[in-house]
Amino acid sequence: MDLAKRWRQKPAYYRLEGQRHRTSGEVRFPPQPPRVGESGEEWEAYPLRGTGEIYSFAGVRTAAPEYAAQTPYLVALVRLDEGLLVSAQLTDCDEAELQIGQRVEMVTRRMSDTGVDGLLVYAYKFRPVLE
């Protein structure tokens, strides 16, 4: 069920919270422990705006068991307006209408249902920005 595993990532999953370096201003996602030569205090929590454009997209027709009932679905690499890439599912769109460079925005959606004794997993997906 991985209860704590999902609970621990709530800020990232629910509001796309990454990290910003306090002096250089570099933004990164997902949040990471400090690397060699860094201290944990150098990075602060930083919610990303959740807007950007499609860098690439693909269809998924064979998925892991928790997603098997949802196939086919779409996944993408999204270039966020802060400059970094993020991997996510796309929603509310047709593959035939998608293009690289298209504007998208983050939405919070139910991802998977881990069973009767489990929990509903929510996280971010992206959808085309309505013109």
Place this chain on the structure above:
Amino acid sequence: MPSMPSGAASWYWDKVMNMQPVYIVRSAATPVAENYHSSLRDLAAAAFHAALTGLPAAFDPQRIDMLYVASAMNSMLQRQTELGALLATTFGLVGIPALTVEASGASGGVALHQARLAIASGAADLVAVVGVEKVTDRLDADIEAARATSIDSEFEAELGLTLTSQWALLMRRYMHEYGYAADAFAPFPINAHANAASNAGALYRFGINAEKYRKATQIASPLNMLDTSTAADGAAVVLLASEPMARELGAAQIRLAGGAIATDALPLATRRDLLWLAAAERSSRAAMQQAQVRPADVHVLDVTDPHGIVAAMALEACGFVERGTAPRHAADGGITPQGSTPLATAGGYKARGDVGGASGVYQIVELVRQLQGTAGAAQVANARVALAQCLGGVASTAVTHILIRE
């Protein structure tokens, strides 16, 4: 010559440059198949016995000092760990040091590298490397989930991405940046299938063509069924020896002249340049430097090629072709047995069958055949230098080896 890889690990390359020579004395593999009759240990034992065949009659298998086992998906699909002890006992190698090496699809190459280091350091004279994967006891969704453990479990797999879809994302971006249509990648599986026809151990021994590629069902668009490998069962065994041991066995012909592991960021989105397989570049440079060869010296190669895009990016990262040109190179016949970079001469992942973590060991078996001149219709004329490269995940681990026939 390529320059020395930079960074904190350069001491490591200085040391491996000074290693004792290591030879491939025997190699064998089972056919790759949906083999419902055989268990994991049946497959491993069949490959092991085949590898021992041809050694001098007086040879005592108990002289094997160590056993390295490579398997990527076994712990998930067979729910069996400790394959080192299991297989050493199964083979009758009682009590020897034996362990499993795991680096996803690169497991076989990493196991081979560790075995080579064990001999080169003087700790062992004769080491067996077993690559084994038993996948068909489980359904496709379970296999896809097992493969997806090689991508970021929290921010990729958890959100519904799969290993196949990661390569599909790179393929579409590659097409966008370099101006290719999806069927520009067709020459890779077409070549793989054509070569597999002469490999009795291949999963798919039939040809395909561009027309069939265009009409194939989408698997993870833009990747279609004819550009996606099929996971299947198999085991391969390579015996490595020190020079004195290889001479005693009358098998000091094929030297493992170079080998290196390199890594890259696991989460694809955090890489600076997604269309460049940095780990493949680093490991191939270091391996070629050890062996004192350049890309132009390599006569035949085998790379991780479950999809055309992967082979294309590997050819570019290893320095065989310029960035963005691999599909054109393939369309011009460059990857056929008569081309300048013969690929997948035994069928590759696509047509020989995708044996996961065992792939890196299969590659050695197949390249040894090329170097011995026994590769049949897919034989590369006068092949003397071979390069094997296997990748784990989305090339987050890369292992390259150089084989030279002396």
